Amino acid sequence: MKTDFYLLATHLQEIQLLAIRPHLDAIVGKGQWNFDLEDCDKVLRLHSNQLTKEKVIRFLNRIGLFDRELHYLESEQYAHIGTVRPLSIYNLSTNA
Numbered sequence: 001m002k003t004d005f006y007l008l009a010t011h012l013q014e015i016q017l018l019a020i021r022p023h024l025d026a027i028v029g030k031g032q033w034n035f036d037l038e039d040c041d042k043v044l045r046l047h048s049n050q051l052t053k054e055k056v057i058r059f060l061n062r063i064g065l066f067d068r069e070l071h072y073l074e075s076e077q078y079a080h081i082g083t084v085r086p087l088s089i090y091n092l093s094t095n096a
Helices: 014-027 050-062
Strands: 004-010 033-036 043-048 066-070
Touching: 004 050, 014 050, 043 050, 050 066
Parallel strands: none
Antiparallel strands: 004 043, 004 066, 033 043
16 A cells, blocks of 8 residues: 655644554554654654545544644655654653
């Protein structure tokens, strides 16, 4: 199945990452997504097919975190996929 690269603007706050991580892993797959929480758009980067992207958008809409799909430059496509930051960088307890 063909996979593509997508950028989604979100309303995610750092504290919410711990709660949604298992859901995104289940929908997209581990290592196939990451967030840039330092970006003003709280960008979610996905390496997935169109159907999976739509599932992610429905999930984010359901929990009130989806903003819009972003366009990107061709050179940005593989910049950060597979380098999901560890949760410890956000000072979140994984024992919650």
